[in-house]
Amino acid sequence: MNPNDPQVVCVDRCLHGMDPHLCNYLAGNGFPTVTVPRDRPCVEVLSCTQAIAACFVFDYPDAVGLADLRNTKSQLPSIPLLMITVEHSEAVAVW
Numbered sequence: 001m002n003p004n005d006p007q008v009v010c011v012d013r014c015l016h017g018m019d020p021h022l023c024n025y026l027a028g029n030g031f032p033t034v035t036v037p038r039d040r041p042c043v044e045v046l047s048c049t050q051a052i053a054a055c056f057v058f059d060y061p062d063a064v065g066l067a068d069l070r071n072t073k074s075q076l077p078s079i080p081l082l083m084i085t086v087e088h089s090e091a092v093a094v095w
Contacts, residue, residue: 009046009054011036013065018057042072046079053080
């Protein structure tokens with residue numbers, strides 16, 4: 001995969017690792033993906049790719065992951081961000 005090609009960035013903010021189903025589905029439908037591991041700030045990866053969107057995947061949103069989401073939007077406002085959570089994450093809707 002060429003880093004200059006448009007990509008969807010999947011940002012793993014799950015406590016026990018992200019299920020690869022989302023990235024596999026996107027890649028299988030013609031959207032090259034790159035995954036950002038939990039311990040790496042998203043902005044680092046987005047800054048060196050041709051991201052068309054970033055999907056933040058949470059199982060249980062925490063302060064660190066939400067801060068990374070907020071920081072990413074503030075530093076790279078032109079990149080669309082999606083936030084995907086598991087059921088019973090209603091408290092995030094209020095955040």
